[in-house]
Amino acid sequence: MPPSDRRPLTLRDVSEASGVSEMTVSRVLRNRGDVSAATREKVLIAAKQLGYVPNKIAGALASQRVNLVAVIIPSLGNLVFPEVMTGISRALEESELQPVVGVTDYQPDKEEKVLYEMLSWRPSGVIIAGLEHSDAARAMLAGAGIPVVEIMDTDGAPIDAAVGISHRRAGREMAQAILSAGYRRIGFMGTKLGLDHRARKRFEGFTAALAKGGVEIEDQEFYTDGSALAKGREMTQAMMARSPDLDFLYYSNDMIGAGGLLWMKEQGFDVPGTIGLAGFNDVKLLSGLPVKLATMDSCREEIGRRAAEIILSRLTNEAAPGDTVELSPRINPGDTLRLT
Amino acid sequence: MPPSDRRPLTLRDVSEASGVSEMTVSRVLRNRGDVSAATREKVLIAAKQLGYVPNKIAGALASQRVNLVAVIIPSLGNLVFPEVMTGISRALEESELQPVVGVTDYQPDKEEKVLYEMLSWRPSGVIIAGLEHSDAARAMLAGAGIPVVEIMDTDGAPIDAAVGISHRRAGREMAQAILSAGYRRIGFMGTKLGLDHRARKRFEGFTAALAKGGVEIEDQEFYTDGSALAKGREMTQAMMARSPDLDFLYYSNDMIGAGGLLWMKEQGFDVPGTIGLAGFNDVKLLSGLPVKLATMDSCREEIGRRAAEIILSRLTNEAAPGDTVELSPRINPGDTLRLT
DNA sequence: ATGAAAGCGCTAACAT
DNA sequence: ATGTTAGCGCTTTCAT
Numbered sequence: 001m002p003p004s005d006r007r008p009l010t011l012r013d014v015s016e017a018s019g020v021s022e023m024t025v026s027r028v029l030r031n032r033g034d035v036s037a038a039t040r041e042k043v044l045i046a047a048k049q050l051g052y053v054p055n056k057i058a059g060a061l062a063s064q065r066v067n068l069v070a071v072i073i074p075s076l077g078n079l080v081f082p083e084v085m086t087g088i089s090r091a092l093e094e095s096e097l098q099p100v101v102g103v104t105d106y107q108p109d110k111e112e113k114v115l116y117e118m119l120s121w122r123p124s125g126v127i128i129a130g131l132e133h134s135d136a137a138r139a140m141l142a143g144a145g146i147p148v149v150e151i152m153d154t155d156g157a158p159i160d161a162a163v164g165i166s167h168r169r170a171g172r173e174m175a176q177a178i179l180s181a182g183y184r185r186i187g188f189m190g191t192k193l194g195l196d197h198r199a200r201k202r203f204e205g206f207t208a209a210l211a212k213g214g215v216e217i218e219d220q221e222f223y224t225d226g227s228a229l230a231k232g233r234e235m236t237q238a239m240m241a242r243s244p245d246l247d248f249l250y251y252s253n254d255m256i257g258a259g260g261l262l263w264m265k266e267q268g269f270d271v272p273g274t275i276g277l278a279g280f281n282d283v284k285l286l287s288g289l290p291v292k293l294a295t296m297d298s299c300r301e302e303i304g305r306r307a308a309e310i311i312l313s314r315l316t317n318e319a320a321p322g323d324t325v326e327l328s329p330r331i332n333p334g335d336t337l338r339l340t
Numbered sequence: 341m342p343p344s345d346r347r348p349l350t351l352r353d354v355s356e357a358s359g360v361s362e363m364t365v366s367r368v369l370r371n372r373g374d375v376s377a378a379t380r381e382k383v384l385i386a387a388k389q390l391g392y393v394p395n396k397i398a399g400a401l402a403s404q405r406v407n408l409v410a411v412i413i414p415s416l417g418n419l420v421f422p423e424v425m426t427g428i429s430r431a432l433e434e435s436e437l438q439p440v441v442g443v444t445d446y447q448p449d450k451e452e453k454v455l456y457e458m459l460s461w462r463p464s465g466v467i468i469a470g471l472e473h474s475d476a477a478r479a480m481l482a483g484a485g486i487p488v489v490e491i492m493d494t495d496g497a498p499i500d501a502a503v504g505i506s507h508r509r510a511g512r513e514m515a516q517a518i519l520s521a522g523y524r525r526i527g528f529m530g531t532k533l534g535l536d537h538r539a540r541k542r543f544e545g546f547t548a549a550l551a552k553g554g555v556e557i558e559d560q561e562f563y564t565d566g567s568a569l570a571k572g573r574e575m576t577q578a579m580m581a582r583s584p585d586l587d588f589l590y591y592s593n594d595m596i597g598a599g600g601l602l603w604m605k606e607q608g609f610d611v612p613g614t615i616g617l618a619g620f621n622d623v624k625l626l627s628g629l630p631v632k633l634a635t636m637d638s639c640r641e642e643i644g645r646r647a648a649e650i651i652l653s654r655l656t657n658e659a660a661p662g663d664t665v666e667l668s669p670r671i672n673p674g675d676t677l678r679l680t
Numbered sequence: 681a682t683g684a685a686a687g688c689g690c691t692a693a694c695a696t
Numbered sequence: 697a698t699g700t701t702a703g704c705g706c707t708t709t710c711a712t
Contacts, residue, residue: 008462008485010705021683026707034681051483056460057400058705061688066397076422085416089443098457101441103429117438120396122348143391145348229628259628266630288569288599290606350689361699366691374697398689401704 009052018046029054060122067096069311070118072128074106074196079255079283080300081129084151087304088127095312097124104129106195112137119144125311127304131156132197147314149307152298154326155201161314163306163325167198170296170329171205174250174278177331179213181338183248183276186210188220189235189260190252199252202280206250219243223256232259247275254279257293258286261336265291277336292334299327349392358386369394400462407436409651410458412468414446414536419595419623420640421469424491427644428467435652437464444469446535452477459484465651467644471496472537487654489647492638494666495541501654503646503665507538510636510669511545514590514618517671519553521678523588523616526550528560529575529600530592539592542620546590559583563596572599587615594619597633598626601676605631617676632674639667 011029015022020039027033028043035043046052060066071088073081088099100123102114112134118126119140125147131154133141141148141159148160155168178186193200207217219239223231232255240246251257257279264271271277271291278294286293306325333339351369355362360379367373368383375383386392400406411428413421428439440463442454452474458466459480465487471494473481481488481499488500495508518526533540547557559579563571572595580586591597597619604611611617611631618634626633646665673679 012705022705023684023707024682027682030707032707036681039681051479053456053459053480053484055462055705057397057406057462058688059707060397061401061690062705062707064688064707076416076425077419079417082416082422116393119393122395122397139391140393144393227624227627229625231628233628255625262628262630284567285569285595287567288571288573288602290602352689362689363691363700364698367698370691372691376697379697395689398704399691401706402689402691404691404704 008055009050010055011052013050014043014047014052017050018042066122066124067098068121068123069097069099069308070102070115070121070123070126070128071099072102072104072111072114072118072126074104074129076101076103079285080281080298083300084129084304087301087306088308089304090301091305091308091312097308097312097315099127099308108132108134108137108195112140115140124315125149127151127307127311129153130197131158131162147311149310151303151307153198153201154324158322158324161310161323161325163303163310163327165299165303165327165329166205167201168205168208170280170298171202171207172209173205173331174202174280174296175206175209175213177333177337177340178248178250178276178278179210179215180340181276182340183338184215185218185243185246186215186248186250187239187243187246188217188250188252189232189239189256190220190222192222192224196252202252218246228253228255229259229262232256232261233263234259236260236263249275249277251277251279254281254283254286254293254295257295258289261289261291261293272336272338276338282332291336292332294332294334294337296331297329299329302327348395349390350395351392353390354383354387354392357390358382406462406464407438408461408463409437409439409648410442410455410461410463410466410468411439412442412444412451412454412458412466414444414469416441416443419625420621420638423640424469424644427641427646428648429644430641431645431648431652437648437652437655439467439648448472448474448477448535452480455480464655465489467491467647467651469493470537471498471502487651489650491643491647493538493541494664498662498664501650501663501665503643503650503667505639505643505667505669506545507541508545508548510620510638511542511547512549513545513671514542514620514636515546515549515553517673517677517680518588518590518616518618519550519555520680521616522680523678524555525558525583525586526555526588526590527579527583527586528557528590528592529572529579529596530560530562532562532564536592542592558586568593568595569599569602572596572601573603574599576600576603589615589617591617591619594621594623594626594633594635597635598629601629601631601633612676612678616678622672631676632672634672634674634677636671637669639669642667 011022014025025043028035028040102118104111127149129152131150150158150162152164154164154166221235282295282297351362354365365383368375368380444451467489469492471490490498490502492504494504494506561575622635622637
């Protein structure tokens with residue numbers, strides 16, 4: 001290994017070291033065009049022993065192609081988004097494309113900023129969580145001239161394509177399952193619904209379906225931050241103190257549901273006999289709990305995979321834009337929802 | 341909004357629309373150099389209403405600066421790395437720099453590939469988990485001519501700088517705490533130690549300290565995949581069936597420890613009276629459990645923050661390279677370790 | 681199968 | 697305060 005110069009190596013260095021033109025070196029390094037086995041060998045050896053690392057900045061500028069897919073999500077601490085990422089990565093693995101993540105913390109202004117940053121790298125496509133964006137963000141996405149897939153949610157009109165589930169329907173179906181299991185006095189706990197549009201839509205679907213069954217939510221409580229498991233405990237305890245007659249608790253996510261469930265079991269409640277519980281997401285993490293919480297699969301990995309596949313197909317074929325893929329989440333009754 | 345052309349907008353478009361030279365447009369958009377308020381205004385208006393998004397590819401090539409920090413970590417599903425990311429993001433927030441994540445899945449060959457990919461974008465710095473890398477990876481890092489901070493671990497020689505904790509010491513200190521609390525018949529459960537070097541080092545420190553106290557591990561079990569909580573349950577149950585005399589269980593992470601703890605409580609074990617438990621990481625997620633597992637803080641967010649700060653200072657001052665920052669994790673006895 | 685020339689969209693450096 | 701010129705390190709295109 002030569003003493004590391006300050007200047008990074010260029011194609012020219014490899015060209016000189018191997019006695020082959022820059023152009024041919026470039027061809028070898030990208031496996032494009034015909035190159036004789038002999039020169040190929042020479043170049044590869046020279047590149048390797050110089051420790052040459054191509055400059056994608058220059059390559060991208062020259063070729064006008066950037067093999068990056070911008071993935072814009074609200075959070076990484078959430079368990080659900082890492083799984084979406086897994087789906088995306090798997091789908092992209094075989095291709096040239098690479099995902100790059102940006103995080104918005106559920107804040108529209110941050111989403112706008114992150115989107116702007118990412119678009120300025122001229123990615124080949126965008127996968128972005130949710131259907132709700134600021135006007136500026138929508139304009140950027142619409143004007144970027146690249147495939148855009150909005151994920152997680154299908155309740156609304158996508159800019160280009162969408163893959164997700166209907167959260168309104170998810171809430172509705174859970175309400176129906178609860179009603180037909182005979183529960184009637186229902187409490188709800190969840191995150192503050194302001195910025196989490198999907199949680200809000202579930203709640204709307206839930207209350208609408210209850211209303212159709214002549215039932216109203218008896219008690220509800222919202223939280224903003226803190227450990228979800230702990231919040232679930234606290235809120236559940238408070239709610240049961242306030243409204244001891246409740247016979248079902250619907251949580252906007254599995255973590256707070258699990259917190260509530262643990263508290264219930266400790267207190268000796270008869271679950272799901274006298275009171276039932278349900279969450280949302282079907283997070284694998286919790287599969288080690290003594291009792292399994294009723295929940296609904298949010299199809300996270302499949303959403304990621306399908307979204308990436310749409311990007312890929314848009315980039316090769318001229319697959320028609322405008323398609324929405326709505327996946328169907330299943331209720332998983334676990335041990336906390338009476339069966340009918 | 342004009343009909344979206346296929347061709348993305350360039351500085352030239354803004355220049356023409358505003359009647360100002362490209363160079364001045366560039367200055368306005370970057371807030372550099374002196375520009376009169378009047379022209380500034382003109383440019384900003386033109387740019388906004390065209391919907392111009394700068395091309396960072398071109399900018400980076402021209403300026404030879406890329407305001408990206410490559411962050412290379414083993415996994416995102418782990419809870420610990422998202423927290424490291426939080427620390428990094430916070431520290432970088434005020435600066436021009438932006439983190440970009442690459443994931444290795446704990447595989448050296450994938451690490452090498454990801455590193456190569458990231459370096460080919462010529463980032464301003466690298467933050468990479470662990471001190472163990474393939475020769476090729478080490479060579480790339482050493483030769484990249486940019487600040488490199490290896491994080492999480494300080495048991496070894498860094499390429500450039502390092503921020504982390506000594507996992508050997510962590511294991512040792514936990515062993516000492518366990519011994520001085522009077523426990524003697526100790527079982528260990530953890531991930532297969534092959535590729536998780538930090539877990540291995542904790543184990544080594546742990547057994548070494550036990551040996552110094554004349555104690556040997558009585559039983560041990562390793563797992564590879566699956567839900568950690570569930571694995572913790574299963575392994576604990578199996579181990580207690582096999583070795584009912586154990587009076588302490590040390591887990592290589594909090595999640596399997598929590599699984600074990602839940603099982604123990606269900607079975608009615610007297611924890612920490614007849615048997616103690618401890619994990620590692622101090623993950624906040626678990627703070628809603630009925631009983632708090634003894635654990636040790638792995639200083640994740642601070643590690644991220646300090647690493648990012650080192651990159652920043654290297655980029656401005658010529659802060660001396662070669663420094664290792666060793667943080668001191670504290671034992672948090674929770675409710676599952678007798679106090680002395 | 682290989683090479684030469686032109687230029688991708690910006691910014692550094694130097695005018696003015 | 698603003699403009700002009702010359703590249704950044706590659707790849708495209710066209711020769712040979």
